[in-house]
Amino acid sequence: MCCHPGETTVYDSTETIDPETHPLNGGFLLKTLVLSVDPYMRGRMRAPDQKSYVAAFAVGEPWVSRVITGFGVGVVLRSENNEVAPGKYVYGMAFPHQEYFVAHTITGFTTLEKHPYLPWTVYVGAAGMPGTLIQSGETAFGTTGAGTMVIQLAKRDGLKVIASAGSDEKVAFMREIGADVAFNYKTTDMREVLAREGPIDIYWDNVGGDVLDAALENAAIYARFLECGMISGYDTGQQGIKNLNQTYARALTISGVSVFRLTPKYDEEFYANIPHELATGELKYTEDVSYGLDKVGNVLLAVQTGTNKGKAVVVVAEE
């Protein structure tokens, strides 16, 4: 397993700064409020010469230049950059897992308005990266209980939703938020469920491997598969997919979904609607919140083993 705290990841508290006086050199000082821990981060834990769509995390000492980065929300404390004023809140995909850091450009950050009663954790969870994937169609199958936003948005679009997760607790929550069929893939024959409840018009895939092969076997003609991730292979290497001949057999389409690339197009619409609906309870969400930067190692491990109970987020600081 990849993510043993203290071995593959280290919480290092040796470096400190004085937020009042730390030199900015034309940049702005951010205080990190919350951080997101996500399955894709496993892909960054690799040798740097292996190419991938996201850069590898750097390894080795000194720890201070080997900091994990990920989605986060922070507040601007001081600024010498005229694009960003102190007191502003920003969301970004490359937050270092540090309590404070100096950034030099606003590019790559989204400015957020503080919501009267939504916590910032929601902005890296249900109203953050994992929630920005929306689909429409007929019968949808979604893996991973974390895809609760997808279930709710799919139901809103009038889809029949089949959903799987790895614990009875997650399965119960998926039913509560509207999944027509929800099952525990550890105790249920997935192929039997898909054969009975399918064929699948839309598959929202975060798992890959044998689940993807099973979905291909149970795909409808003209099905659309959305590939968001393949956690089944992150630690062990990707298992070969054998049923791709179903692409032409069923005239289906497999599209890679890259939040990094879709964000610029959908950000405005997303932030105009989703936080409000989360705040009113129109959309439901679950979080598994940990407190303190020193917990990141444990949370990374939990996400890779699937023991988190909801979207994994780390609260680094209150304001």
Add this chain to the structure above:
Amino acid sequence: MCCHPGETTVYDSTETIDPETHPLNGGFLLKTLVLSVDPYMRGRMRAPDQKSYVAAFAVGEPWVSRVITGFGVGVVLRSENNEVAPGKYVYGMAFPHQEYFVAHTITGFTTLEKHPYLPWTVYVGAAGMPGTLIQSGETAFGTTGAGTMVIQLAKRDGLKVIASAGSDEKVAFMREIGADVAFNYKTTDMREVLAREGPIDIYWDNVGGDVLDAALENAAIYARFLECGMISGYDTGQQGIKNLNQTYARALTISGVSVFRLTPKYDEEFYANIPHELATGELKYTEDVSYGLDKVGNVLLAVQTGTNKGKAVVVVAEE
């Protein structure tokens, strides 16, 4: 190997009919002129209880009810069906490999006008099923020398075309018709060529297996893969594809192309243009023509082993 003539396929000449008097029972009598032999036919040589996108060929005696079917062109000799008059030419995807047969509906057939100097073989080749796939974009990679129509149409759309085939003769022809880069995959390091000449925006795949994995490794951001077939696995079973994580890494799309399903939409445009351009030499093509229904077994074997020199067609009869 699947296709040994006399073992897995049998040429049976025991049944005869009298075309003048054979009862039609409200149908129409077709004389088969040409038949197409294509890689996908291997997929029909399987146990009937294995599901697939095309029905399995029936096996066993009596041979007369176990006839191979495929794309073909025929002429109507007699008709009791008011949709079809004698003298008409039809193209269809379910021609039995027989010299004559009675059909009961025009559904599934396309009526063709006889061209003043194009032979009917072209209508199951360059102007038939394998030619109806058109794409547009930037850098395209196409496998199988049979995709000569794709190369020419891609060049016409201003693409840079990389093409591979299994013999130097095919490679030379691909260069002649405009491929910018053509290589023999049996003697050249495919990954080296794709890394140097790519990345690939469009991949026209007829092979699957390791070639598909190599194409995924060398795909551009937002690449589009067109899956037309996976001949590498027809005989041995499909090899697992390991690089599907590139779908989300590169935000690429893999679309299954089903000629069976696209034909209704594009038939009219296709037949209005392509035969004329083949006749004038604006588009070039190669055929590997065999004569006589008794050759089908050998041609099937040639297509599966790649020893055919151009689109494999069988002339069954002159009019």
